[in-house]
Amino acid sequence: MLRTHTCGQLRSEHIGQDVTLCGWVESKRDHGGSVFIDLRDRYGLTQVVVGPPEADSALIDSAGRVGTESVILIRGKVSPRLEGKVNEKLDTGEIEVRCEHYEVLNPCPTPPFTPSQQELPGEDLRLKYRFLDLRRPAMLRSLELRSRIIKIMRDYFAEHNFIDVETPILGRSTPEGARDYLVPSRVHPNSFYALPQSPQLYKQILMVAGFDRYVQVAKCFRDEDLRADRQPEFTQLDMEMSFVDQDDVMNMIEGLVQRTAKELKGTDVTLPLPRMTWDESMRRFGTDAPDLRFGMEIVDITPIAATCEFRVFRGAADGGGFVRGIRLEGQATEFSRKRIDELTEYVKQDFGAKGLAWFRVEDDGKLWSPTSKNFTAEQLQQIGEALEAKPGDLLMFLADTWEVTCKGLAGLRKRLGAELKLYEPDAMSYSWVTNFPMFEHDPEEQRWVAMHHPFTAPLTEDLDKLKEDPAACRAQAYDLVINGSEAGGGTIRIHNGETQQQVFELLGIDEQTARDRFGFLLDALKYGAPPHGGIALGVDRWVMLFAGLDNIREVIAFPKTQKASDLMTEAPGEVDAKQLKELHLRTVKV
Incomplete structure (x- = not known):
């Protein structure tokens, strides 16, 4: 290692030690022949004092010496700060490092903005120079929180005997719901893979295979219009359980909510969480994701x-x-x-x-x-x-x-x-909405569509309504709501092939189309499919909510804009004619 300590590690007990620090120049100040440098890394900030003769060269930005955001190495001795100069806002505020040698590991030209500036630049500029934006403490805290939440989730499900299984990214297009992202196949002309909107079908197959309890932190993709809390690619905590009803799944997730709130907020969540039906939620709050903080x-x-x-x-x-x-x-x-x-x-x-x-x-x-x-x-x-x-x-x-x-x-x-301001900024409210309608009518296509997905089981008492009155048929579906946002959605699945075919027919999917798109699932349901159900939790949204933010791009390292573009890498981009030819494709000007 080039460094002996991080920039957030040194304290008064290190006074007198020789240390080597590496980091980015947050700022520098000339104080009567000595240059004071605030050196920053992920762990914190340390004040470095550069005296003569190094001080003269440390001031020469035009020579690429120690400009703001340059990466430098400092060797020196830890010393106490002068009387009255202790900075109580810093963990390292009692000490400074007296520089005996420094090296510019990589100079930085004048940046378009600095991570320490008080007024944030526009979001487009931040996304274009995301490598600078990610140096901001607020972004670092968001991604550290994200890492903590994912660890809590993994630990929790491991303790409850879930097996972590990776499912494919390249799958088959099943055009029900949002639009798929399609990937052309080079070796199968005129054929396409689809990026997964969720691991839904694979995790149901795992239940048929007897895996009993499955979990995965899964990357998913949906080609849909974006909002502040949506992205074309997103991460979800995906889980499935066999031999359960919806109460079993909800109870499992409530334990996770309770642990997460305790570890991140230090608050005790009383279980069970409040529950209301979809009808009640729409009547009382006008939405299926009610904010119960007020x-x-x-x-x-x-x-x-x-x-x-x-x-x-x-x-x-x-x-x-x-x-x-x-x-x-x-x-x-x-x-x-x-x-x-x-x-x-x-x-x-x-x-x-x-x-x-x-x-x-x-x-x-x-x-x-x-x-x-x-x-x-x-x-x-x-x-x-x-x-x-x-x-x-x-x-x-x-x-x-x-x-x-x-x-x-x-x-x-x-x-x-x-x-x-009808609620405290750090207040958290958790609840369930249950018994969603099984179907909703699409006025454009003049047909029924699944409110969740076509693999959702109806309530047992509503099974006869599949044929008699689809509008009145309720689903074994449940959404977790945090602070007025849908933080997760799950259902009990259809494990009977006959019922699944009934639902397909109601959705306008004839027997041949169902066989073409979902034949592997229908086959699996014939071979001893257990009752099963699960849920998907939006990891990005969980982090956003626990961080008290209102924009999901603030908790994703490299997000897309609302037009689904990456301003830093300029994706999506054009490809050359040779690549298109290999994929048996050609573009058409619109």
Whole structure:
């Protein structure tokens, strides 16, 4: 090793020792003939004092000596800092290294930004020079946290007798759900592999093979439109168990949640975690990933709206729609008309709502708004009672379809919860949402599609609804929700070939197509497939949530942009004609 210690290792007990440090120049300062260098590595920062004659050359950046972010080696003696100069913010703040010799291992030209600067540059610049951005302490902490979380996961499942199995990256395209990333085959002309959206089919095969308990930290790929919490390639903790029901899988994951919270946050999580059905979650919070760190639940006042003279409310109720609202405690005088107008535009633009109605609760408890004249005193009282309104509260309502009221009020609730600081920044909330619909109707393709995936088992009591009433059929599906984000999703799988074929038919996958795409799975189900189920936990999202961040790119070393490009390597890129010819491909200009 070139170095004897790291830049975060030296303390007062090392005073008098000769040491060698290597690292990056964080900053340097000229103090009357001596140069003070803050030398940084992954472990911390040490102050180095370079005296004459080395000090003169240490100041000459143009000669490539010791410019900021240059990599240097320092040999010297550990000394106490001068009286009054101790830096209590640094672990190494009691000492400094008096330089006796230094070498520039690699000079650095003036960087486009420095890891220590207070104001961050734009994200595009950070991603283009990711090797500089990764030197920032915040990025280092995120990736260290990621490493810790993955270790906790691996240790936990190893203790519970799971076997870690790697499944293939090159597989077959099964176009159900998100778009696949396709990989052309050189040795099989006109044929393609697909990068896995998940190891779903392989882990089911492992259960048929008798592996009983499988786990894997798996890289997965989906060619879909991106958001702040999505990437085209992502990492998930994938697990599967045999001879279980959904409670068994959920209990196993709850133990992991409890351990992770204890080790990372020092908090005790009470088990079992709160559970609610999908129907309840949509009714109370408008989303299947509710944030339980605060209240502000959605209340349905459609029956009251159906009797009033306010055309917006009455029209929605008479037309089969809904009128639903939320209560903003103590905000009646805090929200100006301008701010309400901004929120109105927000629900219009982002969720397709027609508008936003509101009432202010006066000191006498009565509701007032410009539309109050369209309601009787009794109706206003009923609305206030439905939302448990108190003087000083502000009530907001959407009158629209069920879907629009769900999305709009869930969006409002999420935004206002953050803006009004209704929860502590480091608060964590964990819950389950269960009993999802088995299917949802695709209006464009005019067919049923699986809400999770086509291998999900229906609830036993809903099995007959596969044929009679698919819309009412519920799935043995369960999502883990952390702070209003889906942190994992799992299901109990279909282990009966006949039921699997029924589901395929309902999804418009005929017998021949099912055989072509999933023949190996259907064959496996004939040969002693046990009841089994599992879950996939989004590792990137777990790290983001436990780090208290709102952008998944902050916890991935080399992420893609929202256009699925890598600004540092400039991927995706063109390939030459020879490569295309070997793959039996040619490009077409669009």
